[in-house]
Structure formats: structure tokens, C-alpha cells
Amino acid sequence: MAAVPPKTKWCTVCMRAVPLGKGGLANFTQNHEKSGEHTRKLADQARTGLKPNALTNFFAPRPRPSAQSTSSAPVPSPSSAGSHPPPQDTPMPASTPSIAEEDAASPMDVDSGDSSSAAESEPLFLATLRTAVATLPQGVPMASSEDVLAVFAADPATRMVPDGDAWEDFIHGDFQRLLWGESGPRETIELSTLMRRGSLGLDGLVKYIKKCITHLSVPAAVFEPRIERVISALELLGSSTSAVPPSPQRTFVDLTQINSPPMPPKALTGCPGQALPLERGENAFTAYPIGLHAKKKLPWTPEFHDGLSVRADNCLRSAQASGVCAPCRRLLGNGLIKGILERNHFGTRPSTPYAFLTPAQSSALLDKKNAIIDGLRLSGLNMGRKLLTRMRHLEGHKRMLLAVSQNNIPRLQSIVRNCLKRGDSIFAITEKIGNAIRGTFHDRSYSKIAYQQAYVLLQLGGAAALELGHRCLGLPSLDATKRHIVPKPLCASPRFPQLEEMRQNLAVCYPNSPNPGPDSNISPIGPGFQLCIDEIKIQEMMRWNPVTDMIHGICREHGAPYGSRLIITS
Numbered sequence: 001m002a003a004v005p006p007k008t009k010w011c012t013v014c015m016r017a018v019p020l021g022k023g024g025l026a027n028f029t030q031n032h033e034k035s036g037e038h039t040r041k042l043a044d045q046a047r048t049g050l051k052p053n054a055l056t057n058f059f060a061p062r063p064r065p066s067a068q069s070t071s072s073a074p075v076p077s078p079s080s081a082g083s084h085p086p087p088q089d090t091p092m093p094a095s096t097p098s099i100a101e102e103d104a105a106s107p108m109d110v111d112s113g114d115s116s117s118a119a120e121s122e123p124l125f126l127a128t129l130r131t132a133v134a135t136l137p138q139g140v141p142m143a144s145s146e147d148v149l150a151v152f153a154a155d156p157a158t159r160m161v162p163d164g165d166a167w168e169d170f171i172h173g174d175f176q177r178l179l180w181g182e183s184g185p186r187e188t189i190e191l192s193t194l195m196r197r198g199s200l201g202l203d204g205l206v207k208y209i210k211k212c213i214t215h216l217s218v219p220a221a222v223f224e225p226r227i228e229r230v231i232s233a234l235e236l237l238g239s240s241t242s243a244v245p246p247s248p249q250r251t252f253v254d255l256t257q258i259n260s261p262p263m264p265p266k267a268l269t270g271c272p273g274q275a276l277p278l279e280r281g282e283n284a285f286t287a288y289p290i291g292l293h294a295k296k297k298l299p300w301t302p303e304f305h306d307g308l309s310v311r312a313d314n315c316l317r318s319a320q321a322s323g324v325c326a327p328c329r330r331l332l333g334n335g336l337i338k339g340i341l342e343r344n345h346f347g348t349r350p351s352t353p354y355a356f357l358t359p360a361q362s363s364a365l366l367d368k369k370n371a372i373i374d375g376l377r378l379s380g381l382n383m384g385r386k387l388l389t390r391m392r393h394l395e396g397h398k399r400m401l402l403a404v405s406q407n408n409i410p411r412l413q414s415i416v417r418n419c420l421k422r423g424d425s426i427f428a429i430t431e432k433i434g435n436a437i438r439g440t441f442h443d444r445s446y447s448k449i450a451y452q453q454a455y456v457l458l459q460l461g462g463a464a465a466l467e468l469g470h471r472c473l474g475l476p477s478l479d480a481t482k483r484h485i486v487p488k489p490l491c492a493s494p495r496f497p498q499l500e501e502m503r504q505n506l507a508v509c510y511p512n513s514p515n516p517g518p519d520s521n522i523s524p525i526g527p528g529f530q531l532c533i534d535e536i537k538i539q540e541m542m543r544w545n546p547v548t549d550m551i552h553g554i555c556r557e558h559g560a561p562y563g564s565r566l567i568i569t570s
């Protein structure tokens with residue numbers, strides 16, 4: 001087909017290039033679109049629901065000086081698809097232009113003179129919508145004139161009234177009827193039931209928006225939120241907004257896709273299963289007690305993909321359903337599922353059966369048990385060592401008892417007392433006792449009583465007796481006794497005791513008391529002494545006490561028969 005000369009615009013209704021003349025685009029909208037030929041063909045189209053040759057137009061590539069598409073579909077390289085369109089009878093290059101791109105740069109609705117700028121300025125949401133429409137599954141029915149979408153098939157420019165506002169006049173109302181039901185905005189599911197293919201359906205909608213933006217100068221931003229809802233409805237039906245599978249209508253063979261068959265459109269539109277909430281940082285694989293299925297017959301199956309979900313055995317996997325189906329949702333009320341979630345959140349009890357534990361909980365339990373076992377092993381080891389030490393000490397005590405019972409150990413008490421004072425162990429005491437038995441150790445720390453005993457032995461039996469005591473009883477030797485005890489004999493008074501004798505005897509008896517001498521400045525009275533004396537007789541004569549009128553000086557033994565009272569007889 002020959003290239004459309006510049007300064008013309010392709011009319012999609014009349015299927016011919018309309019010369020624009022000097023009036024430009026306004027000439028087209030104001031003169032041609034109101035012409036009898038155009039309105040008649042538009043009415044025919046609305047009646048039949050089909051454009052005259054929409055399908056065959058597909059294979060009519062137009063020269064595009066710099067064809068660009070904002071869609072993410074593969075684009076032919078500018079050198080091959082730009083100034084030199086491929087001939088009709090040769091196969092297309094490996095990367096074929098997508099339907100979306102064909103539509104975007106189609107000569108049906110875009111002025112070829114400024115097609116590149118129009119394609120470049122196409123908003124992203126419109127390109128996404130094109131892709132979604134192009135990838136719509138074949139199961140979606142074709143549109144008829146009764147459908148809600150059919151209103152978009154008509155050219156909006158023909159409905160434009162002079163000096164009117166296109167948005168307020170009809171565009172807003174058209175979208176309102178599509179997106180709003182009787183009771184408010186339509187849900188995505190409800191909207192997806194209204195989606196139809198064909199020129200009376202979504203294809204018409206794409207062109208409608210395109211025309212509104214390019215010809216009627218309606219801001220693209222007002223369409224965006226509305227079109228996004230349509231796109232989500234299309235996604236629900238299985239459309240893809242990113243990848244464009246090859247269209248079955250194409251006759252070209254894509255050599256790169258012969259070996260790898262095209263992926264089917266997104267089919268996961270059925271029930272995704274009831275998702276179970278995971279705790280923070282928890283892994284889905286370790287958060288489900290998979291072993292429970294071995295113990296019990298459970299009416300669901302766990303699924304581990306992005307998260308953790310359960311699918312009921314009677315799940316309605318229908319592709320028409322959207323969201324979680326009722327049987328799957330009811331699983332959240334199941335006691336076992338509730339228990340799993342509770343244990344994930346609050347932890348397990350010690351009595352929880354092992355089958356109910358998730359792998360993470362089982363690992364935690366094993367860690368805890370390992371810690372307990374390690375502690376018990378350690379305390380057992382310590383206890384063994386402690387008992388061994390105690391046993392050795394008991395052995396030492398037995399040895400000491402044996403040594404004491406079989407030998408006469410001189411000064412045993414002194415040896416043990418001194419050892420205990422030093423904090424010696426039973427082994428050191430036993431060794432010392434052994435040395436004492438062998439005679440290689442002598443305890444020299446005698447007490448004062450031992451010296452006194454030795455002195456008494458010396459006085460009574462002489463040096464020989466003391467030597468015997470020293471050898472057999474462990475008493476101090478003769479020299480040690482003499483060094484420690486210096487005898488100071490009392491001075492006997494042959495007559496009435498003199499002061500000097502008394503003073504000397506007192507000094508002997510109380511060696512540490514201050515002894516005031518004649519030239520002493522200590523008080524003559526001095527610190528007093530207490531003497532415990534039963535009877536003391538200073539002179540052997542009787543005396544009369546005039547106060548009691550009695551005679552004293554006779555001992556009780558001899559004076560008793562006479563009485564003590566003086567009886568004067570004259």
C-alpha cells in the first residue's frame with residue numbers, strides 16, 4: 001500500500017486518508033467528521049459492531065519516520081522498521097512488533113504526519129492498557145452493542161458540541177456508567193465481568209481515550225485513576241501488563257520462540273489459599289508443623305510460596321473466583337490452625353506433643369534439652385570429683401585412726417592441736433604423727449602445765465624420774481624445766497614474823513605485784529591483796545575480850561569442854 005502523503009489524516013471510520021488542507025486538524029474534526037460520508041459510515045459501524053476491515057488493516061504497515069512505542073513490548077530497530085518498511089512477502093524479523101505497538105502507531109487513528117510525537121507523548125497508563133487488552137485471554141467474549149463498553153466505540157469527536165466541554169458533556173458520564181454501579185463504585189470482580197473484546201469493547205475504549213487526549217485535548221491525568229481500575233479488572237481476567245505473548249492472529253513465525261513455547265497467560269486467578277500470618281522474621285518453612293499431617297488426617301494442605309498459606313481440600317479453585325474462597329477462609333476458625341498460630345505467637349508449653357511443634361519450635365526444644373543435658377553432665381563430673389576428694393580424706397582419717405590406735409604417740413594432743421592451728425590437712429597431720437612415731441619429730445611447744453608436772457617429778461623423784469617422764473610421757477627435759485621454773489623458797493620465821501620476811505614472802509608469792517620498798521613513792525597502802533585464810537594464830541596465849549566478856553585464844557577442839565565465857569568465882 002502506498003504511503004499516506006503528509007498533510008492528511010487517516011479516518012478510522014471512512015478508512016481513507018482525509019486531506020487536511022490549510023486548516024490542519026481542525027479541518028478534520030470540524031469538516032470531515034461532520035460530513036455525510038463520515039456520519040453515515042459511523043452509523044453503519046455502530047449497527048454492525050465491526051469496522052470494515054479492522055483485521056486486514058493489521059497487515060498494512062505504514063512508513064514511520066521514527067516509530068517509538070512507550071509500551072514495554074519489543075520494538076523493531078529503527079533502521080529496519082523506520083525508513084525502510086519490510087516487504088509484504090518477506091518474513092518479519094525475529095523481534096516482531098507487538099499488537100500494542102501496531103495499535104499505537106496504527107494508521108487507523110493516528111495522523112501519520114505526527115505519529116512519532118503522538119506515540120512518544122502517549123501516557124504510560126494508556127500503553128499499559130494496550131498491553132493488557134492485547135494479552136486478554138481468548139475466553140473473554142466479544143462485545144456487542146448492548147454492552148456498557150459499546151458507548152466508547154463511537155468517535156468522541158462526533159459527540160462534541162461547539163463551545164462545549166467534552167469532559168463535562170459526555171466523557172465523565174461514560175466512565176461513570178462503566179465504573180459505578182447502583183450502589184457505588186464497582187468492585188474489581190464486578191468490573192471484570194463487564195470487560196469485552198473487540199472494537200465495541202476494550203479496543204474501542206483504547207481508541208476513545210487516545211482521541212480524547214490527542215484531539216479533544218482532555219488532560220491525560222483525569223483518565224489515569226479510572227483506567228487503572230480497568231487494568232486491575234483485566235489482570236484479574238488473566239491479562240498481562242508486562243509481557244506480551246505472541247498473538248494467535250499473527251501469521252509471522254517468531255524464530256526465537258519456536259523452541260520455547262509461549263508461556264500461557266497468567267492463570268493464578270483462582271483461590272490463592274488462606275494465608276497464615278507469620279511472626280516477624282519467621283520463615284514459612286519452619287513455621288508450620290508439617291509432622292502433624294502424619295499423625296492426623298487434616299482437611300487442608302499447606303502451601304509454601306511467598307508466605308505460608310493453607311488450602312482446604314474442598315477449595316473452590318475456580319479461575320473465576322477472586323480472593324480466598326469460603327472453605328479456605330473457614331480454615332482460620334479451625335481449632336488446630338488457631339493452635340498453630342497461638343503457639344507461633346506465644347510459644348509452646350512443655351506438655352505440647354511433638355507432632356504439634358513446628359521445625360523452629362522443635363529446634364528450640366532440642367537446644368533447651370541439650371543445654372540441660374550439658375549442665376547435668378557437668379554437675380555429674382563435678383560431683384564425681386568431689387566424692388573422690390571426700391573418699392581420699394576419709395582414707396586419711398582411717399589411716400590416722402589406725403596410727404593412733406597402734407602406737408603410743410607422746411604428746412599426741414599437742415601435735416594435733418598445733419597442726420589444726422596451722423590449718424593442716426588430715427594427710428599432713430597423719431604424716432606428722434608418723435614422724436613422731438618414728439622419733440624424727442618432737443613437739444617442743446610445751447604448755448605451762450607440762451613444765452609444772454616436770455618440776456613436780458623433779459622435786460619428788462629427782463633428775464632420774466624427770467628423765468623417765470621426758471622419754472615416756474613427753475614431758476620437757478631437765479634443762480628446759482630448769483630454764484622455765486626457777487624456785488623461789490618462802491622464808492620461814494622462827495619467831496614473830498618480821499616485816500622484811502613478810503615482804504620477801506609476798507614478793508615470792510605475788511611476783512608481779514608492785515612491792516613498795518622503804519624508798520618507794522608508791523602509796524604505802526597500795527593495791528590490796530585478798531588472802532583466803534581459814535585460821536591464823538599469831539601468839540600461843542589466851543586473851544580476854546572485855547566487850548564480849550569472853551576469853552579467846554583457845555582452839556575449838558580443846559576449849560569446847562570448858563566454854564569460852566569467863567566465870568569469876570570468889
Ligand SMILES: [Zn+2]
Binds near residue numbers: 271311312324326
Ligand atoms: Zn480456596
Ligand SMILES: [Zn+2]
Binds near residue numbers: 555556557
Ligand atoms: Zn584447832
Ligand SMILES: [Zn+2]
Binds near residue numbers: 555558
Ligand atoms: Zn590443844
